[in-house]
Amino acid sequence: MKAEIFSIGTEILLGEILDSNAKHIASELANMGIDVFYKTTVGDNEKRLLDAIDIAYKRADIIISTGGLGPTDDDLTKETFAKYFNKELITDEASLKNLKEYFKNEEMPLSNLKQADIPKGAIPIENKNGTAPGIFIEENGKIAIILPGPPKECIPMFENSVKPMLKKYTNKVLVSKSLNLCGIGESKASEIIKDMLNTSKNPTIAPYANNNEMRFRVTASGKTKEEATELLKPTVDKLYDIFNEYIYGEDEERLASVIVNKLIKNNMTIATAESCTGGLLASSIIDVASASKVFLNGVISYSNESKVYELNVCKEDLEKYGAVSKEVAIQMAEGIKNKSNSTIGIATTGIAGPTGGTKEKPVGLVYIAIAVDGKETIYKELMLKGNRQKVREKTVNICFSELLKIIK
Amino acid sequence: MKAEIFSIGTEILLGEILDSNAKHIASELANMGIDVFYKTTVGDNEKRLLDAIDIAYKRADIIISTGGLGPTDDDLTKETFAKYFNKELITDEASLKNLKEYFKNEEMPLSNLKQADIPKGAIPIENKNGTAPGIFIEENGKIAIILPGPPKECIPMFENSVKPMLKKYTNKVLVSKSLNLCGIGESKASEIIKDMLNTSKNPTIAPYANNNEMRFRVTASGKTKEEATELLKPTVDKLYDIFNEYIYGEDEERLASVIVNKLIKNNMTIATAESCTGGLLASSIIDVASASKVFLNGVISYSNESKVYELNVCKEDLEKYGAVSKEVAIQMAEGIKNKSNSTIGIATTGIAGPTGGTKEKPVGLVYIAIAVDGKETIYKELMLKGNRQKVREKTVNICFSELLKIIK
Secondary structure, eight states, rough: EEEEEEEEEEEEHHHHHOOOOHHHHHHHHHHHTTTEEEEEEEOHHHHHHHHHHHHHHHHOEEEEEEEEEOSSTTHHHHHHHOOOOOOOEOOHHHHHHHHHHHHHTTHHHHGGGGEEETTTEEEEEEOOTSSSSSEEEEEEEEEEEEOSSSSHHHHHHIIIIHHHHGGHHHHHHHEEEEEEOOSOOHHHHHTTTHHHHHHSSSSEEEEEEEEEEEEEEEEEEEHHHHHHHHHHHHHHHHHHHHHTTTEEETTTTTTTHHHHHHHHHHOEEEEEETTTTOOOOOOHHHHHHHHHHHHHHEEEEEEEEHHHHHOOOOOOEEEEEEEOSSHHHHHHHHHHHHHHHHEEEEEEEEEEESSOOOOSSOOOOOEEEEETSSSSSSSEEEEEEEEEHHHHHHHHHHHHHHHHHHHO | EEEEEEOOHHHHHSSOOHHHHHHHHHHHHHHOEEEEEEEEEOOHHHHHHHHHHHHHHOOSSSEEEESSSSSTTTOHHHHHHHHHOOOEEEEOOHHHHHHHHHHHHOOOOOGGGGEEEEEETTTOOOOOTTTTOEEHHHHEEEEEEEEEEOOOOOOOOIIIIIIIHHHGGOEEEEEEEEEEOOSSHHHHHHHHHHHHHHHHOEEEEEEEEETTTEEEEEEEEESSSSHHHHHHHHHHHHHHHTTTTTEEEETTTHHHHHHHHHHHHHHHOOOESTTTTHHHHHHHHHGGGGGGGEEEEEEEEESHHHHHHHHHOOOOHHHHOOOSSHHHHHHHHHHHHHHOOOOOOOOEEEEOOSSSOOOSOTEEEEEEEEETTSSEEEEEEEOOOOOHHHHHHHHHHHHHHHHHHHHH
């Protein structure tokens, strides 16, 4: 069974709104094992919509459309599908009743009346959040499911009515698991399991990268959920074997919250001393709701003076080695830990750019240091690429990977 | 001239990410007077992509595609367009140089090498934010413009390179100016000029909101740049008259950089004391490259203890009024100013949620305070809606609007 998603309307075509309906529907169909090979966006135009329907039914069995069911003259989705299937429009009594109920406290504009019309023989789909019912048409083995455009109406209708309708057209169940990695890039990780990526068909393995993190999504299909889950397991285990040191969590788990939760579990607290990251490290930790249990204190020590009076960095070392040096990073980490009486002190100092670099200390040079109670303070020298924002984001990400190694 | 937008990739087809590239490109093409009648989304599949190209060139002259230029084997956009146009792929030396420059500090995975290949006779489009160049192909009156998928790469390339390339295919010149506002919401601002928004055709006025800021974009079209600029002026002047107190800049000017530049100009320095914003305020200032000239020091004082030892907040007041109070906010602002010897000290304290609220002090209650040399310290009580992240972002935005009033 192949489906195609239609997003209909001039607003969506001209980029005035983001197409969140199509995203939702595509993702749900994929989970149900209904193939989606194309999505088409077309304006409110009868001729072009008819052409698009024609093309779509040559390559798919189901069209799920959103948009173009409003009360105004330029809304013509329903009329066009009716024309395509050669059906007249008739008033649907249940939809008319809903419509009147919707307008019980105010006068209904006459133009809304046409929203109760559906093609003869079609099944109306109730809309609890708006005035336009959805429509289900099945004819000569082709199915059209026509939904309104506003996501507040469309998505509940898809979830509550369309999904149950589609169940009989699929006998596959898909189960996915994401393994979230840090400390390794998408290219490098994919290179390591190149053969697996290319040959694995069920389950499939797909790499994704965003915001300096990466994940592998493993997806298996089976006749039942149990069968799909069973198929998933060996591949997931194998990925754990290969990438054990990089995997920090699964599915929706984010790096910062994994760290905060591990700190809570280990009864540890943290304090930050930031130069080049300028608050981004602390902010990324505090983004996690339970951070207040572990985050004690932070200093954004941007000037040399404040490194001395806030963090007790030795003035002579600052002059001798410079603010961007392993010596200063280590003293910053120890300074914030001692001052805040935390288990962990973490520090960053570097040249985020675009200016401020020299031949010896170029833009992108960053030192991070982590001081832990009862352990020797560690440091790491980094050479990072990208603009100011990227250098700062990557530094925070590497701080997190290093923290994870310590508290894992 | 008709264009069609292609969004290529399994991720986008299966609804795993929103298609923000297509939204941006469609909206900009509409502004340039280039018709877009269809958008097509297709997965990383040669046969289906070839079919879609075939269909598109029957109804359009230009295909602008995004996605599928990554280093892995499943990325095949470039290869498929090359096949369609019957052209071999050759190494583009400039792109190869960029690629090597990008990886100068680390080993380049071998798979990345293919990103420097372009179809013979095509024009590469420089990518300053990633490894895949874009590609411009013109052949038998058909044009393909192939861009990478990540919006951070795609959108700057579209703006800086593709738009100038497309100029010759349109005989309209569009001139836009954005007026950037802070301290007023999109709905409220739009309501004030409702009639103007509805009736103004050339220039058009479009409101946009993102990240707690809003802007009006005024766009005029004319036969020449001069004509369009002339048409723009009266509307821009009128908006300045109406929204003078809210407009902080034009076009690409961002609020944080306007503030940093004004601080530099006024010879002022700043220090931050953050509780609920947790480093986000400092980080947003330090995001601006010249921030090191004005930002002296920051403290993220998350625990009550650190408010005392870092900011000299009176312990009795902390107990009497609580950490989230105007009294504590004021003392935090004055404490950080005195400690850092800065012209301005700014402080935030509040309940970002999701927990921690009480009936008297609910989630969303935030106090900000600003201490300025030689002036009385001001404070502001806010009741903010939204999740933890939103409360923190809105607080930072309001800090900026208040700062702007002081240094304007």
